[in-house]
Amino acid sequence: MSAQGDSGPSRRDGDLGKTLRRWRDRIPPATVGLQAGRTRRTPGLRREELALLAGISAEYVIRLEQGRATSPSAQVLGALGRALRLSEAERAHLFALAGQPEPVDGRLPHRVTPGVQRLLDQMPSTPVGVYDAAWTLVAFNRLHAALLGDPSSLPQRDRNLVRQHFTGVPGPVRHTPDQQSRFETAVVFDLRSASTRYPTDPVLRRLVTDLRGTSPRFAALWEAHEVSGHMLHTKTVHHPEVGPVHLDCDILTEPGGDLRIVILTAPPGSDSASRLGLLDVIGTQQMTEPPHPRHSVTPST
Numbered sequence: 444m445s446a447q448g449d450s451g452p453s454r455r456d457g458d459l460g461k462t463l464r465r466w467r468d469r470i471p472p473a474t475v476g477l478q479a480g481r482t483r484r485t486p487g488l489r490r491e492e493l494a495l496l497a498g499i500s501a502e503y504v505i506r507l508e509q510g511r512a513t514s515p516s517a518q519v520l521g522a523l524g525r526a527l528r529l530s531e532a533e534r535a536h537l538f539a540l541a542g543q544p545e546p547v548d549g550r551l552p553h554r555v556t557p558g559v560q561r562l563l564d565q566m567p568s569t570p571v572g573v574y575d576a577a578w579t580l581v582a583f584n585r586l587h588a589a590l591l592g593d594p595s596s597l598p599q600r601d602r603n604l605v606r607q608h609f610t611g612v613p614g615p616v617r618h619t620p621d622q623q624s625r626f627e628t629a630v631v632f633d634l635r636s637a638s639t640r641y642p643t644d645p646v647l648r649r650l651v652t653d654l655r656g657t658s659p660r661f662a663a664l665w666e667a668h669e670v671s672g673h674m675l676h677t678k679t680v681h682h683p684e685v686g687p688v689h690l691d692c693d694i695l696t697e698p699g700g701d702l703r704i705v706i707l708t709a710p711p712g713s714d715s716a717s718r719l720g721l722l723d724v725i726g727t728q729q730m731t732e733p734p735h736p737r738h739s740v741t742p743s744t
Contacts, residue, residue: 460508496526549643570707576637578604589726609658
């Protein structure tokens with residue numbers, strides 16, 4: 444899954460491209476601090492200039508205008524809207540043309556799309572969790588709950604993976620020192636990126652403020668401004684019923700959105716696959732019993 448995809452242009456994509464060109468042509472270069480120059484062929488912005496202002500590649504702007512980029516993400520659309528100085532109505536029209544839900548008031552999107560819900564439903568034998576851009580768990584399947592603890596009764600605040608990692612009680616996931624360093628750098632960078640994309644979200648702002656005030660490690664990483672990404676890792680979950688389970692962790696991005704889909708798998712035929720299968724049976728039985736005392740949401744990435 445990815446936030447951008449190319450295929451043959453549709454009518455909707457063609458309308459998006461024409462609208463972007465029209466909005467680009469109406470922006471005088473001087474209004475955004477650019478020199479007009481004598482050789483300029485267009486009264487408005489060049490594609491390269493729009494790309495620079497929006498923080499995306501010129502090639503992607505070309506694909507958008509030609510209708511060859513079919514799924515611009517909410518981040519890309521928001522950046523284009525700011526670069527083109529769109530009104531609220533125009534920004535809403537931009538998102539509608541792209542077939543994307545418009546983020547409300549600069550706040551984090553939490554809506555689980557039908558496609559993501561189907562993914563959860565169709566992978567019952569694989570632990571799957573869905574997180575928003577701030578790493579708050581917003582959806583999960585039964586095996587995810589059986590493996591890492593059922594968060595159903597937890598408030599949203601306590602479902603946040605970053606808060607749990609830096610300030611909560613240690614959970615069943617164990618990291619090597621190298622894994623922990625990479626994980627911490629990546630999630631802090633994720634929060635910084637989310638804060639840039641959703642600057643007015645009150646929950647996100649409070650989360651960052653709380654973590655900077657209560658976790659010296661988080662505060663140091665936040666001030667370091669390191670840029671990092673998530674890589675495939677093997678995690679060990681120490682489960683009280685089935686023992687240690689060694690799992691590969693893949694993180695997918697919702698097409699056109701900002702949700703992270705975390706999928707945990709074990710190699711076929713391995714001891715961990717057998718333990719996960721046993722947990723699948725145990726978890727089914729536990730779902731009909733009173734809530735298990737182990738309710739912590741633990742880092743699964």
